Amino acid sequence: MSDSKKTAPSLYIRVDIPVKYINEFKEICSEVVIEPWEFGETEPQPTVDLSKFDILYTLGLHDNLSILKKAPKIKWVHSDSAGVEAMLNEDIKKSDVIITNVKGCSSVPIAEHTIAMLSSLARGVPTMIRNQINKNWVEIPVKDLENSTVGIIGYGDIGFEIAKRCKGLGMTVIGCRRNPAQRKGKYEPADLIMGMDQVDEVLSRSDFVVLALPFTKDTSYFLNEERINKMKKGSHLINVGRGNTIVDEDLIESLKNGHIAGAALDVFEVEPLPEDHPFWKLENVMVSPHNAYNSAKHLDRVMELFLKNLKLFSDGKPLKNVVEKGLGY
Template sequence: MSKRLMLITQNIAEAYTQQIKELAPDFEVIVGKDKEIWEPYAKEAEIVVGWKKDLEKLSLVEDSNLRWIQSWSAGVNSMPLSTLSEKGIVLTSANGVHAYPISETIFALMLGLTRKIHTYVKQQQQKKWHHAQMNLEIHGKIIGIIGVGEIGKETARIAKAFRMNVMGVRHSGKPTDNVDEMFTPDRLHEVLPKCDYVVITLPLTEETERMFGVEEFNSMKKSAFLINIGRGEVIVENELVQALQENVIAGAGLDVFTKEPLEENSPLWGMENVIITPHTSGSTEHYTKRVIEDIFVPNLKHYINGEKNLKNLVDYQKGY
């Protein structure tokens, strides 16, 4: 009997490959990021680790063997979710792998804006010694975390080290550690006027697309900073630009944008009250280790045993 087939469309250490082969002896395991390595096997693969756009036309054909996809990313909005749902293909995400690096970026952006680090870096390049009217601090302020998943929970934990008051917004409204008050999305406008920092950690879904626009910015304090490490499309970008230009809010730290790379003619590039990072908040030296060891290997054990309690199982109706 021919072996079942697993594709890992990433370059991983040989030790991980051997561990996976030992856990799944009935599978032939094909490993490699280059398309020519995995493309010939796409139609026969039962398990795919790391989705590639080209796999859609290769793996989602009528007589495909595909049963389970382990996404290499936390976000799955760019994947053909409706087709996967129709075909009954199980999808698990890499949700949680980013909690440490992204929460670090969130606070880097918050502290950078608060203590004007970005301004001082520019002044350093000009050999300019100037106070720049820096007088804010982060301790004791109110942070609103919009989307309290793994990233939001780690952000809340760190916020407590700064003795911040933490307000959270999540779909379920369920309380969690380190969040002083939790709200459902329909109460967003109760949260925004109270916050000194509004941190967006939301996935992109039909519900979250264009969730933040002129009405939301007008609801925020003029002294508030907005941080977005979720998805660019959650914000109406031209309305954010206007809010920043007109000092409706104090500033923004942005890692994600509606169109990426951010276009050269975007006004955001030149704004003194904006810090831009190029969608790198989730980058970490430990990425592969966390995806393989914390998510895929435990899920593979369950899958082989016919168990359905997979970690990070995507709900197709919710889109995450």
């Protein structure tokens, strides 16, 4: 967006947002209309004329933006999720519509969740809980986090926050990213940052592998049998990125034969995870219901970002968290 005089844009919202935030939006916008689309429900039809709206606030995980055919004036679409895969069809990629997301708003809680999973896998917590239920008093094999190596595949905002906490536990941290020369600032917690072309080496060196990858054509089914076999025998896997980055059948086989000692999985290709999925029953797997992002402060972080962008849009200034459509994040 180029600089221009201040405007009062109109906003159409497809997610449920508390009234106190809506009132703040109304202080900036000329009109705000809310017609929530509940996750898992059939897409509702708008009851208002969309041709007058400038901004669409929706959920990038399930809105393919076909609604924009009725909203030709939309200049900016904001996703209430970090994932925007459903949005990025060829028409949207070719259009001038700006896409933003909530990247960064969940980095801290996801990092804290990751540390909880790392510690649980290292200390045998899944076995401990089963033994408690069965009143079984048996010594449990454990692994030290101190001096172990964690490889963070997808070393972005989330990976950075994970790395900071892993260093506090005395771990060696290897970050792996598309652009290994990129730095967040003066402080860099990772001991080594490698390129995605070196990912096999990262896998072979890591006692713990954390997947924090975005959804792109390059990350789809990234962790397959070939890459799993490159992982250190007895290593552990944590996935807090996207569910479709793992070939489930290949991981299940590796968990059963003991090549991978255990896994903590927060995201899945099909959600909710089907009741008959093997992940539920494997004793060396911890399943969480796409909950790593969750935090008592999550909504406040998301609203603070959107309000900041709403003011920038009103002032004709560039927005924050703009998605690079070609990359997918």
